[in-house]
Amino acid sequence: MTTPNPLAGTGPRLSSSHGEGDAWWLFRGDGERREVPFPAAPPWRRFDRTETATGDGAPFPRPYLIGPDEVQVVNAALHLRRPLLVTGQPGTGKSSLAHAIAHEMTLDRVLHWPVNSRSTLQDALYHYDAVGRLREASLRRDVDGHDVDSTEPDIGQYIRLGPLGNALVPRERPRVLLIDELDKGDVDLPNDLLTVFEEGEFTIPELARLPASRAPVHVRTDDLDETAPLTRGRVRCAEFPVVVITSNGEREFPPAFLRRCVRLDLPEPDERRLRDIVAAHLGPDALEDVDDLLQEFLARRAEGELATDQLLNAVFLRKGGVNLDAISLLQGVLHRLGGGM
Known part of the structure; x- marks a missing residue:
């Protein structure tokens, strides 16, 4: 099918050295x-583009070309439930691979964690807005310090799961998580991820300290207008997410981290x-x-x-x-x- 190019001019052409319309x-x-x-x-x-059931955010399949050898490596990571570490030069399709997997496997929207030099593991797991909760509590008291509203602000409203935390919420079908440019992060970040990858779970301390009578607590997720019920702050996946980690090869990762990944190098x-x-x-x-x-x-x-x-x-x-x-x-x-x- 021919794709028309909207830049093609049909009117009078300018008199110029370039000859464009x-x-x-x-x-x-x-x-x-x-x-x-x-x-x-x-x-x-x-x-x-509007979100579709394919999860790739496009109303039609995004073209993605990959060789049979690379497809084999992707399937190995899927079967082993291991993170897929994708390396290669910029523009070789590292990030697009996560969307291609989500589309072909009819999984939900890709969760995206773009890493930079200030990124921490907690950024990816969850964020607790303690200041916002304190402000809400103060608004419930009058100028004399008496309670106007005796109900305590729901802590779940002030906790939002990050992309990695959301990927570990138990579901029947796994989510696809794209950890983009991990090599730009702190040198200790790959090791920080090891425990979460191995255990498939983490705990939110602010919720773990609550009495058992307060369980479950519904917290916000990385998905718009969705919440997840958590008991004693524990998040543990039922199926390990499809984790695609990209790297431009700016530095090497620790051997312990590499051992737990399936590595795919995309050629130019x-x-x-x-x-x-x-x-x-x-x-x-x-x-x-x-x-x-x-x-x-x-x-x-x-x-x-x-x-x-x-x-x-x-x-x-x-x-x-x-x-x-x-x-x-x-x-x-x-x-x-x-x-x-």
């Missing part, structure tokens, strides 16, 4: 105010796989007259780091009638990720 010139840099219609975004940059796609990716995202017709872009992309990738979605960007513009011969435009789209041009 009027639809290209959203911004002209001439200081004049004009109301221009925005073209449709590329398929991978659309954010108006070759020319044939790149053509398949372009066709999957933009339609088979997108492969016409893009041989020079493919060769330019491969040559630049051999000299420095490039991501596959940069090629998709270039092809999308080319199919919209944009002349990419201008050096500045081509370098802006196919720039090396290491910072050099």
Whole structure:
């Protein structure tokens, strides 16, 4: 099926050195105010998708291409109930793999934990808003300190499970958890995860201290408007979640952590796989007259780091009638990720 490109202009073309049509010139840099219609975004940059039963957040299957050897490794992690540690260069589809698994296995929405240098294990497990609960309690007293409302604020309203905590809530079918770029976190974070991964449970101390008569407590989850009942603050999974951990290889992980993971290294796609990716995202017709872009992309990738979605960007513009011969435009789209041009 042909995918029309909204950048293709049908009106009079501007007289310029680039030769693009009027639809290209959203911004002209001439200081004049004009109301221009925005073209449709590329398929991978659309954010108006509605949640579906497939859990991937898209109204149609997202194209994801993976080799048979890599599929074998994914299945090994699923059968062993072990985290899948996915490594590879940027743009090789590490994060998208979690969504592909959720889609094909008809699992719920992917739970996402993007890791940075300040991330801690508790961030992923739960958050307790003690200040908010204290403020609510103070509002129930008048200026003389007497109780206006004798009921105690429900502590469950002030606890929200994080993505990992939500993934461990017992369910009939497991959730998919994407732990993105774990190598950007603190050096001790992988070891902190080991106990949770091995035991499949954790305890919220603020709830464990409550008397037994207060059980269960309904806490908020990482899912919108959903709660989970917890007894004495204990969260223990019935089925270990499908955990996909991505890493750009910025540093090595401890052996104890690696031993508990199934490792998948996604190779950079070759020319044939790149053509398949372009066709999957933009339609088979997108492969016409893009041989020079493919060769330019491969040559630049051999000299420095490039991501596959940069090629998709270039092809999308080319199919919209944009002349990419201008050096500045081509370098802006196919720039090396290491910072050099």
